[in-house]
Amino acid sequence: VPTKDEVDVIQRFGRRYSVWAPVTIELERAVLGSDYGANGYTPLAQAELLINGLALRAGERLLDVGAGCGWPGLYIANRTRCDAVVTDLPMEGMRRARERIRSDQLTSSSAVISTARHLPFRPESFDAIVHADVLC
Amino acid sequence: MTFLTILTAPGLSRSHLREAVRAGPPAVLAQRDHHALLRSAGFHSIEEADVTAGYLRTVRTWFDQASAREAQLRAVMGDALFDDRQNDRHIQAAAIERGLLRRSLFVAHVA
Numbered sequence: 140v141p142t143k144d145e146v147d148v149i150q151r152f153g154r155r156y157s158v159w160a161p162v163t164i165e166l167e168r169a170v171l172g173s174d175y176g177a178n179g180y181t182p183l184a185q186a187e188l189l190i191n192g193l194a195l196r197a198g199e200r201l202l203d204v205g206a207g208c209g210w211p212g213l214y215i216a217n218r219t220r221c222d223a224v225v226t227d228l229p230m231e232g233m234r235r236a237r238e239r240i241r242s243d244q245l246t247s248s249s250a251v252i253s254t255a256r257h258l259p260f261r262p263e264s265f266d267a268i269v270h271a272d273v274l275c
Numbered sequence: 276m277t278f279l280t281i282l283t284a285p286g287l288s289r290s291h292l293r294e295a296v297r298a299g300p301p302a303v304l305a306q307r308d309h310h311a312l313l314r315s316a317g318f319h320s321i322e323e324a325d326v327t328a329g330y331l332r333t334v335r336t337w338f339d340q341a342s343a344r345e346a347q348l349r350a351v352m353g354d355a356l357f358d359d360r361q362n363d364r365h366i367q368a369a370a371i372e373r374g375l376l377r378r379s380l381f382v383a384h385v386a
Contacts, residue, residue: 144302160351162351163352166340166344170333178360180333180334180378182333185380188324269276270278272279273278273280273302274278
């Protein structure tokens with residue numbers, strides 16, 4: 140059962156992710172340098188800092204918690220050839236992430252609707268974890 | 276593990292802390308020290324880098340770039356969501372400028 144805060148996240152961010160138009164992608168490109176449907180505070184240069192910190196190799200498994208529409212986890216998968224699992228609560232975001240996985244042919248990556256409180260994975264399933272502005 | 280997070284600045288008065296919480300994202304209220312949280316979860320070699328300047332630049336750029344596309348954005352997202360987002364960005368930028376909010380990059384490892 141989602142908590143009150145999680146219901147708020149689903150509603151607030153679901154509303155944002157359901158707005159998808161050329162002008163919103165143009166805006167995202169101008170601000171973050173990305174085109175994933177992101178609306179946060181992680182520009183491309185900081186996604187590169189995350190990549191440096193993670194030091195992932197091809198084929199290693201990355202978990203991105205609270206990934207929205209897949210940024211930055213799917214970008215990291217594309218850059219490093221790691222296998223990413225991106226998770227978040229709003230269905231609209233995870234649907235966008237699945238579309239991106241298909242279009243980028245990230246065949247070993249996936250998008251999972253899940254709360255960060257109860258992630259549906261066995262211990263030691265991942266080599267690294269990333270998240271951007273989830274704890275805040 | 277590598278992550279970015281928005282925090283309230285340390286040592287704020289109660290009134291400034293309330294302002295920071297109102298201006299920041301919902302969970303910015305979390306008061307636990309991230310270093311202690313990471314250590315208690317078994318992480319070590321914890322490094323923290325301040326990325327607040329970039330945070331302010333990004334919030335300001337969201338505001339300015341959205342303003343430049345105001346008519347088109349209002350048409351696709353509606354007036355209420357557009358105004359809500361711009362108001363959030365305006366308040367957040369002011370709080371960062373006043374030193375109430377900051378953003379950090381953490382890198383931590385498990386044994």
